[in-house]
Amino acid sequence: MNFYVSEAATERHPGSLKIPHPKMADVISIARKLDPIDRKSFCQLQLQQFIQQLPTQLIQQISALATWLTYWNPLTNHRQSVQYKLPTVADADQVAFLNYLSSEDWWFPALPTLNLSKLLLPSEEHVYICPIQQQETGAEYWLLWVAEPLTPSQQHSVELHAQLMAHSLNLYRECCRQQSKVELLEQVIQKADHQLRNPLALMGLYSTTLEMSLPEGDLRSQASLIREATEEISLCLKEVSSCGQQARLRAEHYDLRTILADAIHHLHPWLAEKHLQIAQSSESVLLYGDFWQLKQVLINLISNAVHFSPVRGTITCQWQVFRHEVLIEVRDQGPGLSEIDLSQIFTPFYSRRPGGTGLGLSISQKIILDHQGRIWAQNLPGGGAGFSFALPRRIEAGIAQSSELPL
Structure with a gap:
């Protein structure tokens, strides 16, 4: 499991919490205007902004000792974790407990998705798990280690935030999937253009030569039709090739x-x-x-x-x-x-x-x-x-x- 800490994720934001809830078409529309490398960076940045901003104020309210989100990143093909909070000063027992939580030995597949569950631990610690999604590549979840048991109202707030996290992850993955499809299609179009352009040019040249060498009549008319059809195919190929370049x-x-x-x-x-x-x-x-x-x-x-x-x-x-x-x-x-x-x-x-x-x-x-x-x-x-x-x-x-x- 890879962990990283973002300053934006632990920054305090006074006032009411405003949760971004973007539309799929808006994000893809922006991403489509970027180069392939920039598009991937844009999708990654969007995901980080969404999941980092969501629980900041809630974490302050529930007195969390540690909390993080673990998810599968399709761009890196690895599971990653966003740490929202860790103990500022951890003693040996806390370090050992954090290692136990990060090992995921406590996980079992029957945990209900987008429902908050409290782990039954031999210690007196209060740890809650909210599975985000079940992936073949591993579990995605939001873990909260808190000083005091959560009230029903706080548990409901956590589940609402988890739903928005799931939405952000789905948005991110859909953007990645569509980008992969577009990149593959662009490669196919460019390959077809490369393989067909020269044969079509020869067909056009030979049909023009044949048309000019024939006397007026049906044969010349047929040669003219071949030339016109070849020109139309060449134009269509050029237009299809242009589809691979958005501008x-x-x-x-x-x-x-x-x-x-x-x-x-x-x-x-x-x-x-x-x-x-x-x-x-x-x-x-x-x-x-x-x-x-x-x-x-x-x-x-x-x-x-x-x-x-x-x-x-x-x-x-x-x-x-x-x-x-x-x-x-x-x-x-x-x-x-x-x-x-x-x-x-x-x-x-x-x-x-x-x-x-x-x-x-x-x-x-x-x-x-x-x-x-x-x-x-x-x-x-x-x-x-x-x-x-x-x-x-x-x-x-x-x-x-x-x-x-x-x-």
Whole structure:
């Protein structure tokens, strides 16, 4: 077990305790603007600030002799402990007792999570344990060694603080998980760009040469189609590669209905093959973002819905406009998502579709995050799966590159 002491954790703060309770989207939005190394430092700093500030005033009120939080840090792959307080001057008996507590010989798995329990010790010491979470890598808990037994009110306060600690740890881990996914996806995109760019350039050169050498007629028209398709693929590859670099959004105002119409046109052969209908909102709404990337998100989500929808089914694309954001939903009438699907659906290379690459939804998540939005999946009450994403009505100036932001 690794221990460290922070001055911020033991500093006295007069007045009422103000507990930070950040939103997941806010923390990830800030972290997305940083370089990979800076993002990890940011997540670590956020965690330290949350867990260090939470119990400071409470510790003063309960006359704690020693107290610390032990948790698993996914960045270091080690268990760590934040010491909020230790005896200023410890005699030999206290040192021996602290060593016993840090050894965790007293731990047993049946301790209820987020409930305060008093340890039954042969000595007359008062020690309380509040398990935060049960991890495969080891227990996470908050330990308090106090001079006097805690009152019911104090025990309730400890449990409330423990809930906020659990929230902060989950927030931290989710930020780390999303960052790992994004870094892996960026590597995949850059590798694909490197492997495909030269062959596409040769295809474009040969198709152009072939087109120019053929007389007017069907063969020349077919060569022209090959050249145009190659150019379109090259452009798409360039755009996808740009998705791996957040600062390359070509943001302008677009009507969401126009983006959706373009996506539906692209998928028309597959929709017609299964005789599927698209039910969509009629309300016009302007989005500020990259047209091609947002169209790609809709193509990926609707394509997924097409695959799992029954023949002659209906795919619903609707949106709701709020003051600061737009919520877009794509729903199908398919079999829905399993628990594994819900936990892995945006993980690169995870796919339930035969022959699927498992990158469509990962790329969609990357695009939405770059637009300072959020995306999630869920099962619908009446059956089928729903994919939803929320986009801000306005993107911060640091993201857009080729357009001025509206005032």
